[in-house]
Amino acid sequence: MLFSGCQSYQPVPVNLELHRAEVASRLDEQETLRAFSQRLSIADRDAANAFDLSDGIDVAEAEVIALFYNPDLRLARLNAGVALATSETAGLWEDPVFGFDGAELLSPSGPFEYGMTLSLTIPVSGRLGAEQDRADAAYVAQLRHVVDAEWTTRARIRQAWVTWSVANERVELIDQVIQSIGQISEVPSRLVEAGELTRTEVRLLNSQGLSLSVERFSVAAEAEQARLNLLALMGVLPETQLTLVSALPVLDDLEPSELTERLIRTSTYLAALRADYQVAEEALRLEVQKQYPDIQIGGGLGSEDNDDRLLLGASLPIPVFNANRGGIAEAHANRDLARATVETEYERLAFELVSTQTRLKAAEQQRKVLERELVPMLDEQADEIDRLAELGEVNTLVLLETVTRRFEAKNQILELHQTALRDRIEVARLLGPAEAIKPVPVPGTNNTEPIDNDRDAAEGISP
Numbered sequence: 001m002l003f004s005g006c007q008s009y010q011p012v013p014v015n016l017e018l019h020r021a022e023v024a025s026r027l028d029e030q031e032t033l034r035a036f037s038q039r040l041s042i043a044d045r046d047a048a049n050a051f052d053l054s055d056g057i058d059v060a061e062a063e064v065i066a067l068f069y070n071p072d073l074r075l076a077r078l079n080a081g082v083a084l085a086t087s088e089t090a091g092l093w094e095d096p097v098f099g100f101d102g103a104e105l106l107s108p109s110g111p112f113e114y115g116m117t118l119s120l121t122i123p124v125s126g127r128l129g130a131e132q133d134r135a136d137a138a139y140v141a142q143l144r145h146v147v148d149a150e151w152t153t154r155a156r157i158r159q160a161w162v163t164w165s166v167a168n169e170r171v172e173l174i175d176q177v178i179q180s181i182g183q184i185s186e187v188p189s190r191l192v193e194a195g196e197l198t199r200t201e202v203r204l205l206n207s208q209g210l211s212l213s214v215e216r217f218s219v220a221a222e223a224e225q226a227r228l229n230l231l232a233l234m235g236v237l238p239e240t241q242l243t244l245v246s247a248l249p250v251l252d253d254l255e256p257s258e259l260t261e262r263l264i265r266t267s268t269y270l271a272a273l274r275a276d277y278q279v280a281e282e283a284l285r286l287e288v289q290k291q292y293p294d295i296q297i298g299g300g301l302g303s304e305d306n307d308d309r310l311l312l313g314a315s316l317p318i319p320v321f322n323a324n325r326g327g328i329a330e331a332h333a334n335r336d337l338a339r340a341t342v343e344t345e346y347e348r349l350a351f352e353l354v355s356t357q358t359r360l361k362a363a364e365q366q367r368k369v370l371e372r373e374l375v376p377m378l379d380e381q382a383d384e385i386d387r388l389a390e391l392g393e394v395n396t397l398v399l400l401e402t403v404t405r406r407f408e409a410k411n412q413i414l415e416l417h418q419t420a421l422r423d424r425i426e427v428a429r430l431l432g433p434a435e436a437i438k439p440v441p442v443p444g445t446n447n448t449e450p451i452d453n454d455r456d457a458a459e460g461i462s463p
Contacts, residue, residue, distance in 0.1 A: 023237055026069055027053065036068050056243040059161045062234055063154050069235025076149040080142035087139040091132030096120045099300070111306045117313070119298030130289040134282035141275035148268035153233065155429035159422055160229045161248075166418040167223035168246045170411060174216045177407040181209040181400065208400060212407075248421060259353060259431060266432035267349065273342045280338035284331035291324040293317040353430050360423035367416040370409055378406045 027033075030053055053061060067073065102114040228238055236242070264270065293316055300311040382402050 090135035115302030117300035125292035130286040144272040144275040164226035
């Protein structure tokens with residue numbers, strides 16, 4: 001019909017049972033995941049081409065799964081879809097207005113009087129163009145937030161992967177020490193019988209083994225919690241049976257002189273904030289355009305005293321008293337706030353970057369000292385004790401102390417290595433990717449419209 005819209009409402013209820021079944025079967029769609037991996041940036045193409053879950057999931061494959069199914073990314077992309085829908089419908093002319101007035105005179109000879117008008121607003125102020133530009137800027141800003149969310153998710157995957165891998169290595173290290181203490185404990189029983197070792201010293205050996213066994217439960221729980229965190233980031237259910245390949249990621253070294261130069265240029269977070277500032281800029285331009293009036297014209301037919309009439313009318317608001325001063329003032333303040341947000345966040349990131357670098361350097365230095373000096377020293381002492389044991393001279397407590405100190409040193413090395421890796425990942429997260437990336441839409445996430453990467457490129461926006 002002429003005076004009705006062409007869209008209709010269809011309810012879509014939430015079905016969590018169906019959603020759970022879909023989540024449970026997500027990793028069955030390996031071909032879809034493999035095809036999706038091909039759409040990643042050039043730097044990830046080697047990992048994408050080798051995408052195969054049959055031999056277990058490594059950190060690169062976990063990143064692909066997270067980019068596809070992570071729930072926070074799904075919401076970020078849907079928010080971008082909302083902004084896209086607004087952008088596609090912004091700047092439209094207002095609908096024409098049909099009016100009808102009628103009057104029936106109560107006197108017997110009085111005629112029926114009426115008037116029919118059709119009025120239209122002509123946007124001569126340029127407001128509609130400003131509305132379109134603001135909606136486009138809001139859409140681009142959402143895309144930039146999607147890019148930042150994707151980059152942050154990849155960093156979180158690597159952080160969680162490091163935590164899980166180190167926890168597994170600590171479990172293996174504790175098992176080795178418990179086994180060594182068990183072998184040492186076999187010697188005291190013979191020495192007690194010979195009267196060369198007291199039972200107090202034997203209990204000390206046994207207590208050390210029990211303490212490590214208790215610690216193993218705690219570390220194993222940390223490893224399981226880290227595995228669950230990984231599954232949550234990947235967007236799969238906790239009961240999903242997956243084979244994760246425990247291995248620490250290899251990260252490239254970054255020259256300190258490059259970091260501060262790259263921060264402004266490649267940070268995805270700062271790019272998103274700059275896009276938010278552009279939205280505030282366009283919003284101010286829109287409010288300024290609103291102070292200029294649009295012309296309203298109308299025409300129609302009427303009848304009065306049985307005389308047919310042609311009706312014409314026009315109106316033009318005069319911006320004297322209001323002139324949208326309130327909207328302009330608020331938009332000015334919002335733009336100032338957006339500018340300050342970009343600038344203060346840059347300052348915070350710069351300090352955070354330097355702080356992370358300092359912590360990273362300290363962890364690397366400590367780890368090198370332990371690996372190059374303390375552990376070789378303890379290994380040499382253990383070898384000497386073994387040689388003395390072959391000659392019949394066994395000092396069980398010294399051997400236990402050596403084993404314990406080696407465990408503590410290697411455990412500290414693992415912790416320092418974990419700290420260094422996490423700091424490297426954090427530096428990479430703060431800096432953003434070396435190559436500009438664009439958000440990748442995910443098929444099958446209920447988006448009404450896909451994210452238009454070509455449109456983003458046409459706008460000349462870079463992260």
